[in-house]
Amino acid sequence: MAEPLLEFRDVRSGYGEAVVLDGISFALPANGSLALLGRNGVGKTTLLLTAMGFVSVARGSIHWRGQDISRLAPHKRARLGLGWVAQERDIFPSLSVEENLTVIARPGRWNLTAIYALFPRLADRRANMGNQLSGGEQQMLAIARTLMTNPSVLLLDEPFEGLAPIIVEELTGAVRQMAADEGIALVLVEQHAEVALRLTQDAIILERGMIAHRAKSADLLRDNATLERYLGLKLGA
Numbered sequence: 480m481a482e483p484l485l486e487f488r489d490v491r492s493g494y495g496e497a498v499v500l501d502g503i504s505f506a507l508p509a510n511g512s513l514a515l516l517g518r519n520g521v522g523k524t525t526l527l528l529t530a531m532g533f534v535s536v537a538r539g540s541i542h543w544r545g546q547d548i549s550r551l552a553p554h555k556r557a558r559l560g561l562g563w564v565a566q567e568r569d570i571f572p573s574l575s576v577e578e579n580l581t582v583i584a585r586p587g588r589w590n591l592t593a594i595y596a597l598f599p600r601l602a603d604r605r606a607n608m609g610n611q612l613s614g615g616e617q618q619m620l621a622i623a624r625t626l627m628t629n630p631s632v633l634l635l636d637e638p639f640e641g642l643a644p645i646i647v648e649e650l651t652g653a654v655r656q657m658a659a660d661e662g663i664a665l666v667l668v669e670q671h672a673e674v675a676l677r678l679t680q681d682a683i684i685l686e687r688g689m690i691a692h693r694a695k696s697a698d699l700l701r702d703n704a705t706l707e708r709y710l711g712l713k714l715g716a
C-alpha cells in the first residue's frame with residue numbers, strides 16, 4: 480500500500496511547557512482531504528503549525544511520504560510539498576496581485592494561467608496592490624500564492640472566516656475543483672463545520688487537544704448528536 484502523504488503518530492506539541500496537543504494520530508493519503516473541527520482554542524491552528532514545523536514536536540513523530548520530518552525546518556517542509564495558508568492571509572500589501580503570485584512561485588502545473596483560470600477575480604485585479612483587495616480577494620490571493628509553490632497538500636486555516644456567503648461559495652467551488660481535478664490533498668480547519676464537511680472526505684473533531692471523534696465527513700454531516708455534543712451545532716435536518 481502507498482505511504483500516506485502526511486502522517487501524525489502519537490504527536491504531542493505545544494508552547495514551552497504548555498502541552499496543547501496530545502496523542503494526535505492520523506494519516507492523510509495523497510488526494511485525501513481532512514476537516515479539522517472543534518471549538519475555539521482546542522488546538523486546530525496548533526496542529527497545522529506543528530505540521531509545518533513552526534511548533535515543535537515534544538513526543539511522537541510526523542511523516543511525509545514515509546519520511547520522518549519531525550525535526551525538519553518549515554521552509555524545508557514547504558519545499559517537500561506542504562502548502563500552508565495562514566489564517567492571517569499574510570499577503571504582501573505593497574506588491575501587486577501578480578507580484579504576490581510570482582514572488583514565491585516554484586515550477587509546476589500551477590502557473591499564472593492556471594491560477595487566473597481558477598480565480599478569475601484575481602485576473603481582473605492582477606495590477607491591484609495587495610492592500611486594495613476585499614477580504615474575499617485577499618483570501619483567494621493567499622490560497623493562490625500557496626498554490627504557486629505547487630504543493631501536494633494545502634493546509635488551510637479558517638479560509639472562509641469573515642467572508643460573505645457568496646464569496647464563500649466562490650471559494651469553496653475553487654477549493655473543490657482544485658482537490659477533485661488536480662488531486663491536491665487538503666487539511667481544512669474551519670468554524671463553518673457544514674462547509675468543511677461538504678468539502679472533505681474525512682473529519683476529526685478535537686477536544687482539549689485530543690482527538691475526540693473521527694468519521695467520514697458525509698456521515699458526520701448527518702450525525703446531529705455528535706455535532707451538537709462537540710461543536711454545539713444544530714444543523715438543519
Ligand SMILES: Nc1ncnc2c1ncn2[C@@H]1O[C@H](COP(=O)(O)OP(=O)(O)OP(=O)(O)O)[C@@H](O)[C@H]1O
Binds near residue numbers: 494519521524525526
Ligand atoms: N503562541 C502561543 N503561545 C502560547 N499559547 C498559545 C499560543 N498560540 C496558541 N496558544 C494556546 O494554545 C491553545 C490552542 O490554540 P489554537 O489557536 O491552536 O486553537 P484553535 O482550535 O485553532 O482555536 P481558534 O478556533 O480560536 O483559532 C489555546 O489555549 C491557546 O491559548
